[in-house]
Amino acid sequence: MTDFAIELNGICKRFGAVQANRDVSMNIAKGSIHGIIGENGAGKSTLMSILYGYYQADSGSIAVDGKTVRIRNSQEAIRLGIGMVHQHFMLVDNFTVLENIVLGAEGGLLLKQGLAKAREHLQALNRDYSLEVDPDAIVGELGVGLQQRVEILKALYRGADVLILDEPTAVLTPQEADHLFCILRALREQGKTVILITHKLREVMDITDAVSVMRAGTVVGNVRTADVDKEKLADLMVGRKVTLKVDKAERAPGAAVLDVRQLCLTDARGVKLLDDLNFQVRAGEIVGIAGVSGNGQSELLEVLAGMLEPTSGEIRYQGTDLLQEKSTQPRAALYRRKGIAHVPEDRSREGLVKSFPMFENAILGYHDDKSVSKGGLYSRQALLARTRDFIRQFDIRPDNAQLRVGLLSGGNQQKVVLAREIHANPDLLLIGQPTRGVDIGAIEFIHKRLVELRDAGKAILLVSVELEEILALSDRILVMAGGQISGEVAAREADTVSLGLLMGGHKQ
């Protein structure tokens, strides 16, 4: 007998030129919640995929309950009592909860007995862990929080003793996340082992007993949570000191640059995506829009950038209503020319052409800029020079202006978009998910640039699902829920609890 549920010893895994895991060792105690924290690409997911049987390690060994095992596929992992809750749920939308749970473990050729047995078992699990899932609900009609619980049930139904959760809170409201943590604590009390993969320091501090920090494929620390603090973990994670808070001075904002009045957007099915929005963004301030994704923030950005036509309302920019402007060119181009820059939420689909080199991406949307083009032809020299400027100013790596953008990391791609939009010297910057899929070093850099821009008197509208980011950057915070603004808070007075309530749709 051993006290460890899982022991990983010297795991190595290489994909082509990339060493995803290098000599990774960690012991995960039985009946504990063990955090694995690291930046994007630190090798957390690869390691867990090896444990769950998706990949075979090149070398190293895995022991479950003290016995060395080989896990060749996920069925073997399940048989060893390992369950996984994926970041993207693995559920069949048009099946009921019950059908999803028995799938692959039906217990016989006929469904009837299997389903009856599963229903009983499910009710017991529901009771033990207060999961509150209706077995006959259609999964596609459930909210993400409940879908996640269905995933947990699926693993428990298969007799999982070790539960791996991959970034489980990425899609949850703070309340849902709290509920999830209650469930995880209940699991621990029942003697289950939980492995929590995350990049959120707060979660690790809140709930884990021990934590393994990964950086660039290796484990840089195995510590007890009680022995460390946030700053120490962040330090381990990125390998140098980072300030979690963005330094920014108080600043009195100027005149309103953007004034949105009664803005509405209704889709073809009659659903109100934007419902009577009224707000201003003033020069020299960052207005953050918080909310769980899918509550109208994306549509708001697209409407303001001219990519979507609103159903009604006014968008007053520097005093005139943009929607009344007549123009032969597309709205997005018109707005851009007027000084509204847009860093779209999904940079790889809307901000960049991945198969183009960096220098061609550097003028996307600004093709008629006279300094690089003449009579419809652009000057390659001028363009390359500009791109090299971007590379220098934004520390884009690798520093090769002719490299295909798709080959850059997420953070560097984002820097290319940001450099391009800031270069246009906009009066209003619309920016969506500025640091999604961006590593911590680049996050810090991007945040600094945004604050600089604000201090230079620009108006910035920031949409992000990362509350910490909204809190760190914004001067004022608007919360969106169900297409409406459910509340406004000054950044100084905001805390995650009040914001979380607003995000859940509780009106002020």
Next chain:
Amino acid sequence: MEQLFSLLDSTIRVATPLVLAALAGMFSERSGVVDIGLEGKMLVAAFAAAAAAFVTHSPWLGLLAGIMASVSLAMVHAFVSVTYNGNQLISGMAINTIASGITPVLGLAWFQQGGNTPQLDDDSRFHDISLPFADALSNVPLVGHVYSKLLSGHSILVYLTILIIPVVSWVVYRSRFGLRLRAVGENPHAADTAGVSVARVRYIALFWGGVLCGMAGTFLSVYQTGSFIKEMTAGKGFLALAALIFGKWRPLPAVLGCLLFAFADALQIRLEGVDLPVVGQIPSQAIQVIPYVLTVLLLAGFVGRAVAPKAIGVPFVKSR
């Protein structure tokens, strides 16, 4: 009354191969594999069945040959689209092309009758069967009429098909295989992580699709015409596919769609050369177009939004 009964009687005859093919399509499409090769599989089965029945003088061996021919094409389709993640439309199209090419070539080489097979003698064909007491009951009004005129007097293949319909429906909704089949067609990644082999389920689905197509083809040559005729499927595979979509990929509504198309077809045969009141005699071309116009109208208007299995046409590649 007599007229109506004979109309419904021929509806059943025309519907049988459509139903079999539609159910075949349902298996493969519910598993996430597009099956436009129904037509080709039926054609090859019709040829193989007729040829085997002619040589062996046994309709049952003909049926076996038809099924084997159709299943082997289905396995080619599975190999291309499941094992090699190929384009399922191209694979299906290739099956249709191969089928319409290889059948007359082999027919010409083996039987020298312009690509057709020789007419089968009575022993080598499936025959109409009288159900017990059909004669005795034929004078009982309605019930007796329905029994003796409509239900009795069909081929064994028709009765098999009538049995197969509830069995298929039961398999899809009540069995372990059915659950996995539907899961694999909707979200193969979910099925995979739940420990279901996506490839295995798709192979099995395509196999049963092959079997059913084989029966459909055999029905055409060894029962209906008594010989293989070039291109004798004449779009029936696609009609079955249309019925499947009409039924939103559910077995019973798909069968209903087949009956509807078959009724239109039977009606067309009946109307040919008949003087109708007011309009007089309708040109035969206009009548022949009825089933096809009906197809277009039904698919465009009445079905509403047909929600296909979500993963249809998408090869399954493990995401990690």
